[in-house]
Amino acid sequence: MNWFLLTQLLANGLIVGMLYGVVAMCFVLIYKSTQVVNFAQGEFLVLGAWVCLAMVVKAGLPFYIAFPFTLVFMTIFGILIQTVILRPLIGEPIISIIMVTIALSIIMQSILNWTFGNSSASFPQIFPVENVSLFGLQVETAYIMSLVLSVFVMALFYAFFQYSKYGLAMRATAYDQQAAQSLGVSVGQVFAMSWAISAVVSGIAGIIIGIVSGVSSSLAVIGIKVFPAVIVGGLDSIVGAIVGGVIIGLLENLAEFVDGQYLQWGNLYTIAPFYVLIIILVIKPYGLFGTRDIERI
Amino acid sequence: MLLQVDNISLSFGGIKALQNVSFSVDEAELFSIIGPNGAGKTSMLNCISGRYTPDEGSIKFAGEELLGRKTSERPEIGIGRTFQNLALFDHMTVLDNIMVGRHHLLKNNFLTGMAYWFGAQKEELEHRRHVEDIIDFLEIQHIRNAQAGTLSYGLRKRVELARAIALGPKLVLLDEPMAGMNMEEKEDMARFVVDLNQELGMTVIMIEHDMGVVMDISDRVMVLDFGAKVCDGLPDEVMANDHVQKAYLGAEFDDDIEADTQKEVA
Numbered sequence: 182m183n184w185f186l187l188t189q190l191l192a193n194g195l196i197v198g199m200l201y202g203v204v205a206m207c208f209v210l211i212y213k214s215t216q217v218v219n220f221a222q223g224e225f226l227v228l229g230a231w232v233c234l235a236m237v238v239k240a241g242l243p244f245y246i247a248f249p250f251t252l253v254f255m256t257i258f259g260i261l262i263q264t265v266i267l268r269p270l271i272g273e274p275i276i277s278i279i280m281v282t283i284a285l286s287i288i289m290q291s292i293l294n295w296t297f298g299n300s301s302a303s304f305p306q307i308f309p310v311e312n313v314s315l316f317g318l319q320v321e322t323a324y325i326m327s328l329v330l331s332v333f334v335m336a337l338f339y340a341f342f343q344y345s346k347y348g349l350a351m352r353a354t355a356y357d358q359q360a361a362q363s364l365g366v367s368v369g370q371v372f373a374m375s376w377a378i379s380a381v382v383s384g385i386a387g388i389i390i391g392i393v394s395g396v397s398s399s400l401a402v403i404g405i406k407v408f409p410a411v412i413v414g415g416l417d418s419i420v421g422a423i424v425g426g427v428i429i430g431l432l433e434n435l436a437e438f439v440d441g442q443y444l445q446w447g448n449l450y451t452i453a454p455f456y457v458l459i460i461i462l463v464i465k466p467y468g469l470f471g472t473r474d475i476e477r478i
Numbered sequence: 479m480l481l482q483v484d485n486i487s488l489s490f491g492g493i494k495a496l497q498n499v500s501f502s503v504d505e506a507e508l509f510s511i512i513g514p515n516g517a518g519k520t521s522m523l524n525c526i527s528g529r530y531t532p533d534e535g536s537i538k539f540a541g542e543e544l545l546g547r548k549t550s551e552r553p554e555i556g557i558g559r560t561f562q563n564l565a566l567f568d569h570m571t572v573l574d575n576i577m578v579g580r581h582h583l584l585k586n587n588f589l590t591g592m593a594y595w596f597g598a599q600k601e602e603l604e605h606r607r608h609v610e611d612i613i614d615f616l617e618i619q620h621i622r623n624a625q626a627g628t629l630s631y632g633l634r635k636r637v638e639l640a641r642a643i644a645l646g647p648k649l650v651l652l653d654e655p656m657a658g659m660n661m662e663e664k665e666d667m668a669r670f671v672v673d674l675n676q677e678l679g680m681t682v683i684m685i686e687h688d689m690g691v692v693m694d695i696s697d698r699v700m701v702l703d704f705g706a707k708v709c710d711g712l713p714d715e716v717m718a719n720d721h722v723q724k725a726y727l728g729a730e731f732d733d734d735i736e737a738d739t740q741k742e743v744a
Contacts, residue, residue: 346584353567353578360565363527364645365553365582 183442189318190434196324198430199331203386204403205410205422206338207379213355213417214375217267217278221286222383223404228289229255229384230391230400231297234304244307251388252381259380263373286404294398301397327389334382335423342419347374409454412461415471424469429454480505480649480681481526486535488521488705495521496532497706503649503698508675508682510692512716513702519685520562522702523651526683527559528552539649553582558647560638562654562685568627572637575626576612579644580605609644615678616640616670632663639670643678650674652684656691664688668695693717 204222211219232254236247266285270278308322315325342348354361354371362368390400410429414421436453440446467473481503488496496518503509511519524530526537528549537544539555547555558579567575584605613619616636621629626637635655642650655671656664668691675682686692692699693713700710701722709719716722 346581349574349578350581352570352574356567356569357565359529360561360567361578362549363529363552363559363561363565364578364641365550366578367548367550 186442187438190438191431192318192320193324194431194434195427196328196331196430197433198427199328199423200386200389200426201403201406201410201430202423202426203331203334204383205407205414205426206335206419207382207386208407208411209414209417209419209422210375211379213419214351215263215267215372216275218275218282219379220279220282221289221404222379222407223401224286224289224293225255225259225380225383226387226390226403227293227396227398227400228258229380229387230396231293233384233388234302234391234396235297237304238302244304248388251384255380255384256377259377260373262380263376267376268369268372286401290398290401297396299398301395301399303395304392307392321393323389323393327393330385330389334385338382338419341378347371351375406454409458409461412458412468415468417472418468418470421468421470429457432457479503480507480540481683482536482538483522483526484536484538486522486525486532486537488518488525488530488532494705496525498535499702499705499707500535501700501707501710503681503683505648506675506679506681508671508684508695508697510684510686510696510699511702512686512689512692512699513708516704517702518705519702520653521705523559523653523683523685527557527651553579553645553647556646556648557651558642558645558649559651560635560642560653560655562657564631564634564638566626566634566638566641568625570626571623572613572618572621572626572629572640573609573623575637576609576641576644577605579641580609583646612640612643615643615673617666632659632667635659635663635667636670639667639674643674643680647680649681649683652682652686654685654687656686656688664691671695 204226207225208219208222211217211222229251233244233247233251236242236250237244240247242250262285266281267278270281308326310322312319312321313325314320342352350361350366351371351374353364354366354368358368361371386403387396387400390403406429407426410425411422412425413428414423414425432453433450437450440449461468479502483502484500486496486499487494499518499522511522513519521530525532526544528544528547528551531545535545539557542555544555552558567578570578584601613622616639618633618636618640621633621637626634629637639652639655642652652671656667659667671682671684672695674680684692684696696713698710699713699716701708701716701719703721708721709716711719
């Protein structure tokens with residue numbers, strides 16, 4: 182057994198899993214507060230990454246300026262999507278809204294390909310050192326940044342929901358819109374805010390992955406990987422999203438290990454999460470942390 | 479005059495929930511609305527709180543027209559409410575539930591909220607103090623940090639009242655605050671409603687089925703039946719009204735009620 186490879190892959194899995202967790206969190210945030218399943222989550226990542234890259238490469242801005250600008254751009258983008266596209270759909274059947282987010286995903290894909298091209302591009306080197314040695318493992322600096330940023334974003338999420346006025350209002354709205362309204366919470370504002378936060382954080386994740394493995398439309402795959410993560414954790418649990426993300430990240434890399442060392446089937450890496458998706462849906466459809474619908478008869 | 483309701487009519491499809499209802503409530507009054515099930519009491523409350531928009535009529539609060547203003551603007555205008563079927567945020571603590579009531583008064587926004595430790599803290603402390611006063615007032619200190627969903631029915635009703643008071647409203651709308659309670663809980667709740675009216679000086683509009691409590695604590699009572707106003711006045715006057723005896727209280731008029739119901743069914 183190749184222990185070195187195994188630990189390397191597990192470390193990889195943890196770091197990638199945290200990123201899945203961050204994106205899954207964004208997905209759950211939108212679902213919880215606005216009951217919309219956002220199939221365009223992956224494209225949000227691609228958009229964030231391309232916009233930041235364009236600012237760095239085409240406009241020649243340094244990364245530390247391009248990054249906050251990208252976040253501002255994503256905020257405005259999120260609010261626009263909610264107010265222009267989704268607000269008029271409030272009260273429509275869920276299936277119509279799902280169709281709209283799928284359309285949004287396709288349209289964004291095309292526009293992004295059209296604007297930024299089909300081929301992949303990479304960020305100029307941002308960190309002076311490319312690799313650092315950690316406990317005998319060679320880890321890319323970008324990966325460490327990714328881990329730190331993931332944890333930071335999660336902590337920020339927690340603080341926001343626990344301590345800020347709007348976090349509290351959002352939790353209240355997610356549970357009972359009518360009651361929240363009667364207490365002076367503007368539901369429209371809360372909806373716009375959750376899309377904005379989701380877009381911004383997805384943008385951050387997109388930039389991180391872009392730095393690590395280059396920017397291309399294939400980043401949108403993360404948006405699909407998020408589904409197993411979210412289903413494992415439970416559709417409406419933010420903690421569940423993080424745990425689910427990490428589980429999927431580890432599982433992928435474990436599958437890669439088993440496949441590469443023993444089975445030699447190829448591609449188990451890509452499909453393993455979806456086997457889990459199916460198994461979870463069969464045995465525990467509410468996920469590990471999701472709310473069970475209890476029906477009293 | 480704090481609240482002036484004029485000729486409110488509301489219909490859902492063919493059903494006339496309210497027909498030309500007019501009444502007014504004075505400042506610091508404890509005003510009750512009674513009537514049989516389906517009489518339109520909650521619909522009336524929902525019109526005032528902004529959940530329903532009446533087809534006709536006007537509702538003026540402190541001289542200002544309420545219709546056309548958003549539901550979420552009501553707390554700023556000075557109106558708070560509780561719901562007939564409890565609407566607490568079950569997954570949050572009692573304290574957080576009440577803090578949501580302070581939402582419209584908290585000034586710290588997204589960014590200063592992030593900078594919690596650099597200044598928003600002072601404001602938060604002030605609100606916490608206010609919330610603590612409300613908690614003391616309603617005697618729910620012991621459950622301050624409990625998850626709202628885990629509490630008994632009577633306590634949950636009390637927390638919901640606390641949340642409505644936290645808005646700092648001039649007018650509170652209470653939709654059956656004592657429904658489903660035992661005698662002891664009812665007495666407590668009645669005492670809180672009276673204190674809230676007399677000590678905190680809030681104007682109260684209450685829907686309640688327990689006639690004993692209503693007649694005891696109300697300054698004035700309005701009776702609704704089939705969406706129309708029957709009468710309003712002092713509790714004694716209302717009790718003496720023939721139609722009230724018949725439609726709402728009357729055991730002696732059983733036959734008439736049956737005839738009425740049949741007419742209604744037809």
